[in-house]
Amino acid sequence: MQIPENLKYTSDHEWLLLEGEVATVGVTDFAQGELGDIVYVDITKVGETLKAGEVFGTVEAVKTVSDLFLPVDGKILEFNEELANSPELVNSDPYGKGWMVKIAVSDLATVATLLSSEAYASLTAR
Amino acid sequence: MELKKVALNDLHAKLGAKMIGFAGFNMPVRYSTDTEEHLAVRNGVGVFDVSHMGEFMIKGEKALDLIQRVTSNDASVLTDGKVQYSCLPNQKGGIVDDLLVYRIKENEYMLVVNASNIDKDWAWISQFNNEGAEMIDISNKTSLFAVQGAKAVEAMQSLTEISLADMKYYTFQIAKFAGVENVVISATGYTGAGGFELYVPNESAEIVWNKIFEAGKNFDIKPIGLGARDTLRLEMGYCLYGNDIDDQTSPLEANLGWITKFTKNFTNSENLRKQKEKGVEKLLIGFEMIEKAIPRSHYAVVDSEGNSIGQVTSGTQSPLLKKGIGMAYVKTDFAKVGNEIFVVVRDKAFKAQVIKLPFVKK
Numbered sequence: 209m210q211i212p213e214n215l216k217y218t219s220d221h222e223w224l225l226l227e228g229e230v231a232t233v234g235v236t237d238f239a240q241g242e243l244g245d246i247v248y249v250d251i252t253k254v255g256e257t258l259k260a261g262e263v264f265g266t267v268e269a270v271k272t273v274s275d276l277f278l279p280v281d282g283k284i285l286e287f288n289e290e291l292a293n294s295p296e297l298v299n300s301d302p303y304g305k306g307w308m309v310k311i312a313v314s315d316l317a318t319v320a321t322l323l324s325s326e327a328y329a330s331l332t333a334r
Numbered sequence: 335m336e337l338k339k340v341a342l343n344d345l346h347a348k349l350g351a352k353m354i355g356f357a358g359f360n361m362p363v364r365y366s367t368d369t370e371e372h373l374a375v376r377n378g379v380g381v382f383d384v385s386h387m388g389e390f391m392i393k394g395e396k397a398l399d400l401i402q403r404v405t406s407n408d409a410s411v412l413t414d415g416k417v418q419y420s421c422l423p424n425q426k427g428g429i430v431d432d433l434l435v436y437r438i439k440e441n442e443y444m445l446v447v448n449a450s451n452i453d454k455d456w457a458w459i460s461q462f463n464n465e466g467a468e469m470i471d472i473s474n475k476t477s478l479f480a481v482q483g484a485k486a487v488e489a490m491q492s493l494t495e496i497s498l499a500d501m502k503y504y505t506f507q508i509a510k511f512a513g514v515e516n517v518v519i520s521a522t523g524y525t526g527a528g529g530f531e532l533y534v535p536n537e538s539a540e541i542v543w544n545k546i547f548e549a550g551k552n553f554d555i556k557p558i559g560l561g562a563r564d565t566l567r568l569e570m571g572y573c574l575y576g577n578d579i580d581d582q583t584s585p586l587e588a589n590l591g592w593i594t595k596f597t598k599n600f601t602n603s604e605n606l607r608k609q610k611e612k613g614v615e616k617l618l619i620g621f622e623m624i625e626k627a628i629p630r631s632h633y634a635v636v637d638s639e640g641n642s643i644g645q646v647t648s649g650t651q652s653p654l655l656k657k658g659i660g661m662a663y664v665k666t667d668f669a670k671v672g673n674e675i676f677v678v679v680r681d682k683a684f685k686a687q688v689i690k691l692p693f694v695k696k
Contacts, residue, residue: 247651
């Protein structure tokens with residue numbers, strides 16, 4: 209299971225990559241493995257400003273449905289359009305082509321409060 | 335409560351299965367991915383360890399009598415080597431469990447019940463056993479492997495001298511299989527893909543499992559988990575106890591009229607007969623999504639104006655058809671094939687259509 213060191217994580221199994229003031233968000237390798245074959249990613253909140261912990265979409269696997277929680281306060285700028293036709297990218301490349309949304313982070317300081325790769329690794333090892 | 339283990343528990347773990355608690359058992363949910371396993375069964379051959387299922391032997395001169403009183407189908411038509419799908423109605427209009435009835439020989443039957451209901455069914459049947467039929471619960475001693483798929487017959491033929499291709503659906507033979515005597519080889523399954531279910535004593539489980547994989551090697555045989563088992567059965571429109579049928583649902587509402595025979599008396603048969611004459615208020619239907627959405631158990635079903643007309647009992651994205659499919663109870667007026675219904679997914683109604691089951695034709 210991969211947990212890249214350059215990313216930040218949440219206990220809800222999302223990852224976040226900050227570049228300038230824009231962050232890319234997706235679900236972790238651990239999450240995609242637990243979900244199984246992902247068949248639909250439903251993001252309905254593009255353009256909206258949400259608080260950390262609010263649901264910004266839903267990911268559907270063959271057997272399960274799971275809500276997606278925003279890691280930090282921010283505005284949803286963009287949804288990964290490629291997932292509409294190829295949701296399986298979340299399984300095959302969760303940290304790359306399987307990214308889900310880009311957000312304008314409201315307060316950059318909040319990013320530092322997210323989990324480090326080590327902290328996330330110990331969380332999933334439990 | 336600690337999960338019970340099937341005989342080959344450690345073997346599944348070694349094969350890399352993700353194990354989950356299901357019906358009180360630690361069971362393999364998938365070894366690779368649900369879709370891959372699903373398609374392996376539809377197009378090739380796969381093996382499920384479904385040893386969590388329960389098996390009761392019913393013996394003696396009053397065996398048939400007892401079975402007739404507790405089950406809805408007519409077991410008197412069974413001859414040696416025949417299997418019948420049936421259910422145990424309760425006295426309140428619902429279903430205690432659905433099951434298979436095997437006639438081993440005269441005065442000897444095997445009932446195969448759902449793992450989650452073993453204790454409930456045993457207690458239920460026992461209370462009607464007042465004429466001394468012998469009941470033996472062999473669930474804990476019996477392993478059950480379902481070898482299912484288009485290539486199952488061909489892949490398994492080398493393991494037995496009986497002609498698998500000649501076995502008719504819902505028949506069984508007790509024969510030597512994989513070198514083990516007295517295996518119940520049953521031409522049944524829960525996938526619609528064809529194949530066999532093999533009842534094996536636990537002490538021979540590992541031998542049989544390994545021989546199945548040796549024999550199936552050239553057919554690319556794969557172990558299959560409960561995840562794909564559920565999507566396979568749903569594509570066929572087979573009921574799952576606890577989802578599509580339960581203590582509250584009538585067999586007539588569940589479209590199980592074909593296993594509800596009023597040629598005999600059984601638990602609650604009088605009320606069910608009246609229900610049949612009067613007509614049911616809701617019916618279990620199959621539907622497929624027209625608009626893109628995946629139906630799930632407990633989602634609301636509404637009409638075009640948003641009025642509630644029922645509830646989804648099972649739903650998934652069909653790995654074969656690649657669209658949302660499901661089963662739901664809807665008001666009888668809406669149950670006609672072709673009718674437009676709507677499934678509410680995350681507060682939004684998505685268009686679907688009632689279709690004739692199965693979703694996937696055999």
